[in-house]
Each structure stands twice: as C-alpha cells, then as structure tokens.
Amino acid sequence: MPFIRADEAVVHEIHGTRFVSYVRPATGSRELASWRGEVPAGTVAPAHVISEEETFYVLSGRLRLTIDTETAELAPGDAAVAPSGSKVAVANTTDTPTHIWVTTSVGLTARLADGSTISPPWAR
Numbered sequence: 001m002p003f004i005r006a007d008e009a010v011v012h013e014i015h016g017t018r019f020v021s022y023v024r025p026a027t028g029s030r031e032l033a034s035w036r037g038e039v040p041a042g043t044v045a046p047a048h049v050i051s052e053e054e055t056f057y058v059l060s061g062r063l064r065l066t067i068d069t070e071t072a073e074l075a076p077g078d079a080a081v082a083p084s085g086s087k088v089a090v091a092n093t094t095d096t097p098t099h100i101w102v103t104t105s106v107g108l109t110a111r112l113a114d115g116s117t118i119s120p121p122w123a124r
C-alpha cells in the first residue's frame with residue numbers, strides 16, 4: 001500500500017510532545033519510519049542517544065535542536081541530520097507550537113540519561 005491517508009495516522013504522546021505516525025511497517029514501509037512531531041510552546045524534551053540516523057525538517061514554528069555538542073535554532077524550511085549514536089535534544093523555547101517532520105530507520109531506539117531505553121512505537 002504505497003499511499004497513506006491522514007486518517008491512518010496513529011497519534012502517540014510522550015514527554016509533552018505529540019508524534020503523529022504515518023510511515024511505518026503497519027502502513028507498508030520496510031525500512032523507514034516518518035512522523036509529524038508537534039512540539040508545544042515551552043517544551044524541553046529530555047536528551048537521548050539515538051540508535052539510527054534521524055532527519056528533522058521544520059514545517060512551522062521554531063525549534064532548538066542540539067546534536068551532540070552543536071546547537072541550532074531552526075525555522076520553517078530548515079533541516080538537520082543526526083547521525084546514529086548521537087545525543088539529540090529538542091526544545092521549543094517560543095510561545096507558539098512547532099511542527100516538524102522526522103524520518104529514521106525502522107527500529108530506532110533512544111537511550112535516556114538515566115540509562116533507560118525507549119523503543120518508540122512510531123518507529124516500529
């Protein structure tokens with residue numbers, strides 16, 4: 001099934017952020033997972049180490065993205081690539097929501113500072 005309709009998206013929420021999952025094995029993808037992230041104003045998500053490369057594209061709003069030791073403020077139309085094994089931190093320090101499009105490999109996991117690992121359902 002090469003086409004995924006809006007009503008097939010599955011919504012997940014964690015750490016104050018909403019993940020609207022479109023591309024995943026349940027919708028026909030074998031290798032990639034893609035979702036729209038909805039980051040509310042004032043959100044600072046916990047830093048985490050990713051197991052797979054991840055790309056970010058800002059659709060609306062502004063996003064502060066840290067990849068390892070580099071930080072950038074991204075605006076609509078800006079993109080970033082986080083290599084596998086990098087430490088990623090996402091924040092929306094503005095007073096308006098931010099929407100991003102994220103793509104990674106199926107099976108992505110994220111290790112948090114406390115040593116716990118998350119296997120997000122939007123990447124499975």
